Amino acid sequence: MDDARSFSPDDDSPIFVISVAATLAGMHAQTLRQYDRLGLVSPSRTRGGGRRYSGRDVAMLREVQRLSQEEGVSLAGIQRILELENQVAALRGRVLELTDELERSRLASQARSTSRVFAVGPTGDVIAVRAGQRPRMQRSQALVVWRPSHH
Incomplete structure (x- = not known):
């Protein structure tokens, strides 16, 4: 089935271009680029080098913004x-x-x-x-001959 209902991206699917991710995170695209350069939020890259953000990336962007603005970190x-x-x-x-x-x-x-x-x-x-026991041995009638070897 090739309709839209069969596609359900998970939180890690890199599906948002930078402008959409910036809108979803409520910040400027330039801020996303800065966070990427600093390694705070590192999106996936297309073959051409374009950034692709996942839902998890957008949530992380929001958390970085919250820590920065609300917590003063x-x-x-x-x-x-x-x-x-x-x-x-x-x-x-x-x-x-x-x-x-x-x-x-x-x-x-x-x-x-x-x-x-x-x-x-x-x-x-x-x-x-x-387990850990040996069978009870009766007295053996065997004769054992031992001959020390001379080296």
């Missing part, structure tokens, strides 16, 4: 805030990965502890034993 301060927020997001993601890994490890450990263990009994038969 300098652009350098805003840049540091954004860096720290990115680090926090990355760390949260890593914590989730490690939590999942730990849970998988626990489940695997539980599966191992409930599995059956087998050993060779005194007569050569395979017998079930508890």
Whole structure:
């Protein structure tokens, strides 16, 4: 189906040209260019080098403007805030990965502890034993001859 209803861009789709993004963010296009140069909001680029902003970029532009105008934070301060927020997001993601890994490890450990263990009994038969135990050995009638090698 090739109609407009089948297309639903997500927040990361670079769809807005700079003039539209500037209007949506409520600021001048030159301000967007400055923020791009400073690395505060970095839009995607077309092959020809044109900027394309996503919904997430527009929301970030609004947040940068709010921090600057309402909170009085300098652009350098805003840049540091954004860096720290990115680090926090990355760390949260890593914590989730490690939590999942730990849970998988626990489940695997539980599966191992409930599995059956087998050993060779005194007569050569395979017998079930508890994990960590050896089969009870009867006195062997075997004769073992040991000859030390002379090097």
